[in-house]
Amino acid sequence: MIKEIKMPDVGTTVESVILIKWLKKEGEQVKRGESICEVQTDKANVEIESIASGVLLKQIVAEDSEISVGTIIAYIGEPGESIPK
Secondary structure, three states: OOEEEEEOOOOOOOOOEEEEEEOOOOOOOEEOOEEEEEEOOOOOOEEEEEHHHHHHHHHHOOOEEEEEOEEEEEEEEEEOOOOOO
């Protein structure tokens, strides 16, 4: 089953962040709790952890993009699963 990975709330005053680096590539195996990307807030850089185990099927957000809390950043699932459009 495909899981949407959304940008979590990383601080009480943070409404948007910049995704500065993907730590996992599409097609790589990911474990729940493993860091998949790094974002920059107004105060610090923070690693974002996966909420599910599986394969990183698709990175939705490009590096150096500004995103809001709650935005879907990636899909994780089993190899060969279809990504929602």
